[in-house]
Amino acid sequence: MTQQINRRVMLAGAASAAALPVSAASPALRVDGERLRATLEGLSRFGRPEGGTFADGVSRTAYSDADIGGRAYAMGLMKEAGLNPAIDPAGNIIGRRPGTDKTAKPIIIGSHIDSVRAGGNFDGDVGSMGALEVLRTLDDRRIKTRHPVELAIWSNEEGGTVGSTAFAGRLGPGALDHVYYGITLREGLKRIAGDPERLAQAARPAGSIHAYLELHIEQGGILDAARIPIGVVDGIVSIDRFDVTITGFANHAGTTPMPGRRNALLAAARLIEAVDAIVKREPGRQVGTVGQLAVFPNAPNVIPGRVEMTVELRDLSADKVAALGQAVQARAQEIATETGTEMKFHLTEHIEPALATPAIQAHIEAAAKTLGLAFIHLPSGAGHDAQLLAKLGPMGMIFVPSIAGISHSPKELTPWSDCANGANVLLHTLLAVDAAGV
Template identity: 45%
Template sequence: MTVISPLAVNSDRLNRSIANLAEIGKLPNSGVRRLAYSQEDLQARQLVQGWMIKAGMTVRIDAAGNIIGTYPGQQPAPALATGSHIDTVPSGGRYDGVLGVLAGIEAVRVLHENRIALTHPVEVIVFADEEGTMIGAKAMSGSVVKDPEYYSRRDRASIQTCLQLIGGNWDKIATAKRTRSDIAAYVELHVEQGGVLESLGREIGVVEGIVSQHRYKITITGCPNHAGTTPMHQRQDALVAGAQVILAVNDLAKNTPGQQVATVGALNVFPNAANIVPGRVEMTVDIRDLSQTHVEGIAEELEERLKAIASATQTEIAIAPFLQTIPTLATPQIQQAIVQACLSLKLTHCTMPSRASHDAQEIGHFTDMGMIFVPSKAGISHAENEYTSPEQCTQGANVLLQTLLHLDQIYTARSRFPS
């Protein structure tokens, strides 16, 4: 079914909302610092809630601090949901997360102004602390760690205090869990945070799924010794072994068939002195791909290479996982609805994985999920010069609106004629 609707978002209003929100937490370099639970976050949350109410939504805050704006439908539940987050990294931009929230509000504004009620309610969700612990999305999926110390802030503020600040309640966190009977489908619009769409000259990315992430800590133990008096053939240089590990990770990512990426992102050298042969090296490895089997295969091959490197350099190398997430695949029917929206709006598109984590990853654990990407200039994100043009923001918002309209038809038909 092709999506054909005269409805369209108000581009000026959408982009004005983005600019207005960017004033909260604005940095001298035009970046944005709006950390979760900060005064800036609280101010932004109040502004967004006001916009939701003016758009005809009722607003509530669940125990995890998620803001949930609901625009009523012809039936009480389940809802079609959209949204993202409005908290930022310490020096972020104005589009990451924000676009998904404000485009969702703008879509509801259009429905409200035209006095249109879909069969399903529409929820716009602002997830709490996406850039930190993702506690908002995890609470909805029922995957919150029960130990409150896990969510302690760097400033030592307890999660109990943090949630209380934003209207949540740690003691009732389990009540934030949602199910398929609450949310029929979730669609998140987001800036790509990479350069694929720009390099391909495509306007919209149809996300196939959010990749699996495996992170490991590698510890290399050699023997510290005098840099001047230790002959080269007698050295057990942990950093030389570390250099070979880095090259091995890069080789596996580049030369194994597939679309995987792998990164050595942190490196510590001990004792880190100019006149001492390094005795210990610690590093992290991050491996990502949409295929869980593929990620596991890369990790297994890396372990074999570590054994060879240890033998050749007379060092000991240990590898230990510290983060493992499974991929969350987008629902094919939602992907197709996004494609149909692109076709009806005459926007170019391509399918692609999301290599960054998003709230949608957690929501996809309990209900149907899809994501829409729009380009990020030069692939830059989590930085003050993050940029997506007003036209691109509007295109993404219109695809979101048309996708919601199409999904309302699909899920209404499904409820009437269950498979």
């Protein structure tokens, strides 16, 4: 691992700093790290446990009172920065900084501020407040960009990238009827001043943006373990998720001999082990997870007759994900024969990978080198709004470390210096992308 990291760092010189404009090439151009910290701490008040502190995390789920309060806070900061924020029909908050070329396509930067229940203060927040800080810094330094720059705070990222999916024109029929934490998406949009009746008007066509850049915490432990401050994201992984039903025969636990049992739970246990073994048997960063299990009739004195479970596979290569899925299903049929059960797989979700644009990756590398920050390349195992924006134009993501790889937890933590590092790389990358073709 160490040799690989060193090799990656040495490759930093592959992208020349000459690609950056003069104003961006100087390491002296930096964001105000203390101001960024203040905005993050201010945002943390919304959804904080009663009587708690920043360290206690937040529950700022989409459409909740805390979400509404956090959105109002963010819009207030955007107004102060002269961005004239507006809420589109999908509930996304969009602010715009004009460019010098009125015909140029916009560069979009941003992330989300909604959280999971009992989440942390960095997931999404660093990218949203970091993007705001970048635009504040441009104003402080009186730096103009050729392209207009839009700051986007996407709605309900944690509930399925709802806002960015609508923005990309990919929100399917019936999606607004889905229930999220007790409220339909339709009613939720109304709560945050969206308009479900005009949802199609939130969509932008493919090719309508110059680029999309997103700063985010890694939500994994690779950067922290390697003591590397910047991750250049290669892409967001493909995901195949299956619902699996295993049918055996429920019978009396005391009177049914062991050889004659058709135990669905035993078959499920073997399948869980098979998923783990199949995913591990070849090199790479692919992952496989059985995260949900329901046993019927779920009684201590009855042999389980049916199990419903999920199998999820992720990798940057959709071909690898498909091959893993085929291998798991082949082994499942062997297990079914061995245990006298029946196994049925139903593909419930297929997400194509969203690969980062190489030219933007090169700009991120050059920005990190200019700032004296080491970097490595890595995939994103989690989904992000960036995977939807990649359908509209070139995309790049910047990762900063998550201590111990902890995320979706009050213990989620990224050092303030790393938050500032990420915002600085975003700043320099934005200027490079503005000056270049991409």
